[in-house]
Amino acid sequence: MSKKQTESKRVLMLATENAALKGAKVGGIADVIGDLPQALIAQQVIADVAMPGYGRLALQNAAQPFAQVTVPFAGRQEQVSIFRLPHPDVEQASIYLFEHGLFAIEGGAIYSQGNTERPFAEDATKFALFNISVACALLEKHIPMPDVLHLHDWHTGLMALLRAFDLRFLALKKLNCVFTVHNLALQGIRPFSHESSSLAAWYPELFANMTEKQFEQVKDPRYPFCVNPMRAGIVLSDKVHLVSPSYAKEVLQASSHANGFFGGEGLELDLRGQDRQGNLVGILNGCDYSKPMTKKVSSPIQLILDKAEVAVLAWLGKHSQAMAVDMIALTRINALRRQDINKCEFLLTSVGRLTDQKVLILRQLREDGKTVLEALLEQLAVNAPNGLFIMLGSGDDHIAAEFRVIASRYSNFLFLHGYHDDLPEYLYQYGDLFLMPSSFEPCGISQMLAMRAGQPCLVHAVGGLKDTVKDGVSGFVFDGENLAEQGKQLLLTLKAALDCRKTPQWQKIKRQAKAQRFGWDKVSTSYVKKLYGLNIKSKKDALQQV
Numbered sequence: 121m122s123k124k125q126t127e128s129k130r131v132l133m134l135a136t137e138n139a140a141l142k143g144a145k146v147g148g149i150a151d152v153i154g155d156l157p158q159a160l161i162a163q164q165v166i167a168d169v170a171m172p173g174y175g176r177l178a179l180q181n182a183a184q185p186f187a188q189v190t191v192p193f194a195g196r197q198e199q200v201s202i203f204r205l206p207h208p209d210v211e212q213a214s215i216y217l218f219e220h221g222l223f224a225i226e227g228g229a230i231y232s233q234g235n236t237e238r239p240f241a242e243d244a245t246k247f248a249l250f251n252i253s254v255a256c257a258l259l260e261k262h263i264p265m266p267d268v269l270h271l272h273d274w275h276t277g278l279m280a281l282l283r284a285f286d287l288r289f290l291a292l293k294k295l296n297c298v299f300t301v302h303n304l305a306l307q308g309i310r311p312f313s314h315e316s317s318s319l320a321a322w323y324p325e326l327f328a329n330m331t332e333k334q335f336e337q338v339k340d341p342r343y344p345f346c347v348n349p350m351r352a353g354i355v356l357s358d359k360v361h362l363v364s365p366s367y368a369k370e371v372l373q374a375s376s377h378a379n380g381f382f383g384g385e386g387l388e389l390d391l392r393g394q395d396r397q398g399n400l401v402g403i404l405n406g407c408d409y410s411k412p413m414t415k416k417v418s419s420p421i422q423l424i425l426d427k428a429e430v431a432v433l434a435w436l437g438k439h440s441q442a443m444a445v446d447m448i449a450l451t452r453i454n455a456l457r458r459q460d461i462n463k464c465e466f467l468l469t470s471v472g473r474l475t476d477q478k479v480l481i482l483r484q485l486r487e488d489g490k491t492v493l494e495a496l497l498e499q500l501a502v503n504a505p506n507g508l509f510i511m512l513g514s515g516d517d518h519i520a521a522e523f524r525v526i527a528s529r530y531s532n533f534l535f536l537h538g539y540h541d542d543l544p545e546y547l548y549q550y551g552d553l554f555l556m557p558s559s560f561e562p563c564g565i566s567q568m569l570a571m572r573a574g575q576p577c578l579v580h581a582v583g584g585l586k587d588t589v590k591d592g593v594s595g596f597v598f599d600g601e602n603l604a605e606q607g608k609q610l611l612l613t614l615k616a617a618l619d620c621r622k623t624p625q626w627q628k629i630k631r632q633a634k635a636q637r638f639g640w641d642k643v644s645t646s647y648v649k650k651l652y653g654l655n656i657k658s659k660k661d662a663l664q665q666v
Contacts, residue, residue, distance in 0.1 A: 155408050159643065202216055265295070267654060298360075367562045405643065544569075576617075
């Protein structure tokens with residue numbers, strides 16, 4: 121009897137970002153999409169990725185024209201181009217870039233900033249076209265039909281809706297469908313109808329044929345005349361994945377923003393329903409440990425300042441007028457250079473988006489009229505007189521304006537308002553303590569990257585931060601019943617960390633931080649068994665059955 125060939129299974133991931141490509145990263149979801157295919161191939165799973173090209177990714181990454189698909193959208197037949205390139209680390213896997221005029225917004229950005237009057241309008245339309253384009257490409261066999269559809273965040277929730285409700289895509293119902301929630305706070309809510317960015321406008325034929333029960337399944341619990349793509353993904357998928365075990369528990373509870381707790385964000389009943397049926401799974405994201413660390417240098421602070429200056433000048437070059445926040449940063453960099461910067465005894469670092477998810481606690485006003493951030497800087501000046509706090513991040517302009525004013529007043533605070541490819545690695549590598557006081561954190565990657573470099577973290581005990589950092593062992597953890605208490609505990613924990621740094625325990629914590637491993641090998645095994653439900657025999661098992 122001849123030996124049987126063990127066949128690989130195939131997964132198609134729909135996503136908006138991908139760190140495996142140049143110019144395709146905004147947040148942590150990009151790292152997940154970039155790393156997963158390489159981890160899954162070791163489990164005999166080929167993971168292809170479909171995503172918009174945003175009018176530039178195909179050219180930036182030398183993707184080749186592959187196919188064109190005619191897509192029924194907004195009452196018209198739209199022509200969508202598909203480009204293909206092999207995954208840079210997995211030759212069996214492909215990345216498919218979908219191109220259409222709607223996908224390319226000004227400046228080549230991945231996400232639109234939108235406006236308060238029509239939240240998510242531009243992005244929701246863009247991703248509505250993307251989802252139905254992928255569905256059509258699958259039916260026309262431009263993309264191999266997978267065993268599993270793996271959808272990521274609200275941007276792909278409409279694929280679950282099309283698969284469940286649109287008779288044209290009945291063939292997709294045969295596929296297992298997994299929906300990963302990376303950030304429950306963003307749900308892509310749009311009106312059902314009477315708007316150019318609405319379910320009726322995108323998919324008029326589907327909308328006209330939907331039943332009352334189907335509308336009930338995807339309507340927003342708070343805005344009954346709106347469709348909620350995040351809810352559609354949760355309710356209509358076979359498995360729902362939260363990106364850490366602790367976050368999977370937190371989302372089952374109702375949020376209480378006034379008390380600083382961010383849970384199910386209105387979707388806790390749906391999540392509880394999936395949990396009762398055994399369809400809700402919490403699996404921590406992984407981290408890549410194969411990449412070499414930045415080499416040690418004699419003057420790391422000087423190197424960071426040099427890199428920061430390059431970044432700020434690049435940001436300045438994008439505007440016709442100088443931005444005050446950038447000029448303050450340059451002034452601070454030059455002032456630090458005039459000092460004996462090598463005497464810097466403590467470098468506190470932070471890398472992340474400027475959103476209330478990340479910095480709400482720092483923005484809280486204390487009884488003395490100062491923010492927690494101001495109190496932190498004053499505490500740093502007392503306990504580490506030659507210390508420095510460097511924060512790198514982009515996002516909310518209102519938050520940036522607050523931090524700009526604080527940066528102008530505190531000489532131990534360098535605020536770098538923008539995104540930069542290389543600078544974060546230097547902050548991870550050379551910082552003494554990494555600050556991540558998120559109000560909620562589904563998983564978090566920055567704390568893993570800092571720990572990978574041997575930098576302990578100071579974190580809020582939520583979500584993936586709680587699952588990765590152990591207080592007094594591999595870092596420092598604070599908590600609190602409300603926002604005021606959380607701010608108070610953050611400052612107390614920072615003082616404890618500063619007091620600890622001159623003791624033998626500090627070096628032990630650093631070693632423990634660096635020793636932590638959240639590898640993708642273990643994660644990918646959980647994906648295959650708990651999420652995908654794939655029964656894959658090992659090569660050894662297959663040969664034993666011959």
